[in-house]
Amino acid sequence: MITLSVLAVVAICFITEIIPLAITSMGGAIALGLLGVIPEKMIFSGLSNSTVVLFAGMFVIGAALFHTGMAQLIGEKVVRMAGKSETGLMFGVMAITIIMSSVLSNTGTAASLIPVVTGICAAAHLKGSRFMMPMAIAANAGGTLTMVGTPPNIIVTGALSNAHLPTFGFFEFAFAGIPLCIATVLFTLTIGKRLLPNHDIDTSAEVEQEVSEVSGNKTKQIISLLILIGVVIVMIFSKTLHVSLTTAAVIGALICVLTGCMTEKQAYASIDWVTIFLFAGMMPIATALDKSGAGKLIADTVVGSLGASPNPLIVCAAMYLLSNILTQFMNNTATAALLAPLGISMAQSLHADPKAVLVSIAIAASAAFATPVATPPNTLVLGPGQYSFNDYLKIGIPLCIVGFVVMMIVIPIVWPFFPGK
Secondary structure: OHHHHHHHHHHHHHHHOOOOHHHHHHHHHHHHHHOOOOOHHHOOHHHHOHHHHHHHHHHHHHHHHHHHOHHHHHHHHHHHHHOOOHHHHHHHHHHHHHHHHHHOOHHHHHHHHHHHHHHHHHHHOOOHHHOHHHHHHHHHHHHHHOOOOOHHHHHHHHHHHHOOOOOOOOOOOHHHHHHHHHHHHHHHHOHHHHHOOOOOOOOHHHHHHHHHHOOOOHHHHHHHHHHHHHHHHHHHOHHHHOOOHHHHHHHHHHHHHHOOOOOHHHHHHHOOHHHHHHHHHHHHHHHHHHHOOHHHHHHHHHHHOOOOOOOHHHHHHHHHHHHHHHHOOOOHHHHHHHHHHHHHHHHHHOOOOOHHHHHHHHHHHHOOOOOOOOOHHHHHOHHHHOOOHHHHHHHHHHHHHHHHHHHHHHHHHHOOOOOOO
């Protein structure tokens, strides 16, 4: 109850923004520590989390593309090929992001595309705030296409394996992922465009000054691009190479400085500390939700309200909504890990195939668009897009509803509750 109370206060502060987001996030973690919900050593543990370190590394690599002028060069070439139409460029950005995030981590995809998207916006004289969020949305949706695109897919597959049940195939999630991607792109390019923020990003003048300082050195431009490509390739084959995404990003950031693409001082300045502290603060809060039993309390309350023998479609809908809502403030991996065993037991009690319920849980945990802390791609674009918490709510809530409706139509068709009957 203490954890839920702290989370409620954090949510109110996020929505009203009476306190800066990063301070709210860290304040929530500190409050849970002082109240004895989590040990004191866990309060700041998020700062050493591998995802936070990944963010920092990719911020530096992205900045290197700006300092050398390569991001602007790429942007100009894309604009020459695709034109300056906002809708056309937005579709292109979302399509590329979906394709990349289906095979590469959606976090890595979002991180590597931020400088490219900013370069495109600068070249087309369009506002970056109009493109960063669609890119994050596409990264979240694209991750649902394969087993490795996003952690929740792996979690629910592992849950089936642990229960000695038939598991998902590598591309099986695409039956849900493709309709989700189509729906999110269509919505974003039509109704969603009206809900996107339309403010200027204040870094353009700084970027131009930084580019002039390095005189657009062609060698350094090529080096910065090769570093980004190299990091992306290592991320794609991370399991084969036994190199984590975080290690790849940090090595890439170090090479950026060692090769002179940017100075050490510029590397430190390029890290968006609001994003770092926001995400780092939410990690202990998410852990508290899990370890204190607050998350399970919410789940048990929802499940208990369904009755003894609910309709399987009602179970799917309830688990989807529960997973989606929890993920807005709780790590999506933790959400999937919490709900997957519960989903299996509920399906088995109805003598139904658990795959439909588990797909609902996994997709909902990835299709969480309504807050900047719901998924790493959402968090990554917070600083570069200079978004407020409410910017996410305006387009994120309708998108979550669209995802829910589409999945409740698709999932029972692809994964019938009672196959063979």
